[in-house]
Amino acid sequence: MNNKQSKFLVIQHIIVFLLAIFCLFPVIWVLLSSFKPQSELFKIPMTFFPKNWSFSNYVAALSYGSFTRYFSNTLFVAVVATVITVLINIMSGYALAKYIFPGRNLIFTIMIGTLMIPLQVIMIPIFLQLKRFGMLNSLWGIIIPPAATPTGIFLARQYMVNLPNSMIESARIDGAKEFFIFTNIIIPLSKPIIATIAIFSFMWRWNDYLWPLIVITDNDKQTLQQALANFVGQLQINWSSLLAMTTISIIPVIVVFLIFQKYFMSGITTGAVKG
Amino acid sequence: MKKRTQKGNFHQILAPILFLLPNLLIFGLFIIIPAFQGLRLSFMKWGVFTPKQFVGLDNFKNLLSDEVFWITFKNTIVYSISTVICLLISSLVLALLLSRNKIKGEKAFRATFYIPALISLIAVGIAWRFILGDEMGIINYVLREMNFNPVSWLTNGTMAMLSVIIVTVWAQSGYYMIMFIAGLQAIPIELYEAAKIDGASAFASFKRITIPMLKSTILVVLVLATIQSFKAYELIVTMTKGGPGYATKFVVQQVYQVAFIEDRFGYASSMSMVLMIVIAIFTLIQFKATGKEESYE
């Protein structure tokens, strides 16, 4: 039995290891390729490691347009939008999970239903709506409209449904106000789901392409993903700059993830034990 | 089970409405109103350079005989069902392998598997197109060097669909893995210990404990993955452009082309209405199949 178990464990280790290679290989390949000059990128025989490590791709990518501006715009949008998203989604999730009121199921269904609308299709009506509210060409136009994410509400609600009702009710008997219950009981209990929604939201905002495309018409307000897509032209692709810029655009999300993953992963565990 | 002491209390009606207000406002103004405008458009002939004209059900009638639309429709269904099933299995397997400290360096591996989910779909598409190229891709190059036959990853219709599915699974497994890990951690370990004492096999306890306890997580993953798959756009555009031929062209791409290239927004709206109805049906089935009962403590 013990022998069989340890064999099984070895196999599991091997599987995980192989999967990890499959998972990382494309990332590493792009990373290595980003150090090759374009003349080496499409050359046979191919090289795995760059023959001459060249940073010129990065110099070219970084000097494209106003890189620092794109970067700070993206960071601003991702951070502010994440704070707003987390707050309003947690509020909605709580309302839908722990209150009984007329129209609750209808509201929930409609919110989930909005997930099903492909953005491409309602782009022109949305554009006109943004124009009406003077949100065109402003970073707030990127931040506010997509802040109400059905996914976030869905996750928050699913999580909060499992929180004990007894705590809420005893707080009410003690005369606590509804908002006080939310800030002082629900939020502390919801740390894991807050961390989860925050990470998801940050990633999504950092990588979002379509919203900025609709909203922004000023070079000064462009985001990184737009700059990335600009390397693909009508007639040709600027591969070397594209790969370098891709690498640069991935690094911040990985850094944020590594910083927050402690909260993210451990948050899930502690939350689970309590829940 | 659902015991609420102060039902009907004024504060308990007002409070949830206030909590929901910011979300409802944003949804209403930026999604629901535009969506109704989209619905209205589906009964019209309209484009940026074509004046509005009410045509009743003509757009929907034309859809019935639109061969390309039905090809993209079929592709969307095939892609959606396959990716959802593969994602469900792959992310659950990863989560099972990477929970309860069985594997050394569990946290590092979790982070590793999550990395693809961090990358924008545009970048994912670009990277894989670069890797899977028939002539210039690294995989086929290595195959040739080792005297194997190269694989037409993106030039053969079936293979292209398969590649797109694999890449989607590659890119999103980590995301759903996290949800499953959370779900697995929530299962009290005592349940497994009790089962062990009763002499249940690993498979039996997986079937009788893990799956039932994961029901709500499975539902979340199913719903999110399904909706995601129906809306896949950036990845396809950068990876295959819908090709070869129509092999990986989905409804959303067709909608985009009809709307913005052919300037037929009305017709494109009617296509997306059909797509939305299909997504709604799929989601509904999933809710019904996994059972909507949720444990209220």
Add this chain to the structure above:
Amino acid sequence: MKKLMLIMVSILLCSTVVFASGATEGEEDKDVTLSVMWFNDANESDVFLDTIDEYLKANENVKVDMQVVSFSEYEQKLKLMISGGNPPDIARVTNNHLSSLGSSLEPINNYVDDISAVEDMFMPGSIAFAKDGDNLLAYPTEATANGMLVNLTAWENAGIDVKKLSKTWTWEQWEEAVKEVIKANDGMKYGLALDFSPHRYSTILFEFGGRQMNLDQSEVEFTNEGTINSINWFKRLHDEGLIPSSVWLGSENPAELFQAGLVACHIGGSWNINTYNTNVKDFEWCAVNTPKEEIRSSVPGGKFIASFKDSENKEEAMKLMAAFSSKESNEKYCADTFNLSARVDTDVPYISNKEDFTVFSEDLKVTPAFTALEWKASSLNKVYSYIREQIVQVLMGNISAEEATMNIDKEAAKF
């Protein structure tokens, strides 16, 4: 958790500071700021700004705010802005855009004294794209021509003087010769790569005597002998492995295959000269005349700048566009972006590859005028993607060439 909040808040503060400090830069006085929409094939946006620098210095009240948008979403973005009633003041457009956006563009006629004098400065082909009735809708900037580039070293290895042969060759002679080239070179696998684009494909279509439209360009008419022959020929070359299927069936970029030394010839366009000049290090290459079938043909195309009816600062935009289109500016722009000039009187000081540009313009000169007129028609541009998809259907063996051309005609009739 507190730490987490702390980190979040501090990032928030930092980015607000960065953002706020940046936002005060563009101080408002009574200047005119022209909004410019641009897309890039290579370095065009930079060169454009560089070229108009002097004009901006001379006119201090004029400033330019340029947004570069990726080409794949460029048309969508423009249409959104037009439908919202706030198009940019100036936009870079292709000949395809001119046919799809034409009705929203501001004619230049109202801003110049003698419109025919302006038209005479540019190549007739470019002007044909930009004209709508009597109105000139845009200033041509660069012209493009489709044509053939060959791997010279590989042809020399096969002992063939491709420069001489190409002066008169037919597609039959080409096929015979290119098979020799493949045999004589180890890594060489294919004879020809053709860009995945109906526009590039039409080079062959026209050469085979085919037409995409009827004679007065009022309707799409793909079903004719020449067109069908060209599709069948194209399919045969795919089936025989002379053309790599990874391009039309798998969206691999022919320029990359050429660069890797896998194909002997590439039918691309004048813009490839620039790419190959910087990226091809291992062999010699050059432009040659395209082989002939019924006729010898290139296909003209080009880029333009235009202003819109609803643009806010049309007056200033027109002045700037006129200045940018002057002989000196155009020469500088074309030299720095490695493009063919759309003006007739320019002598572009290319730093290299002058001969290759000459070959492309030679082909362009013998190209019949209807090629431009067809590509100008909006009905043809609406089925652009459909044409591409139908040709691929033929290549995959799903339908015959005749079925494909009939499908295309049927689809076009729907508009």
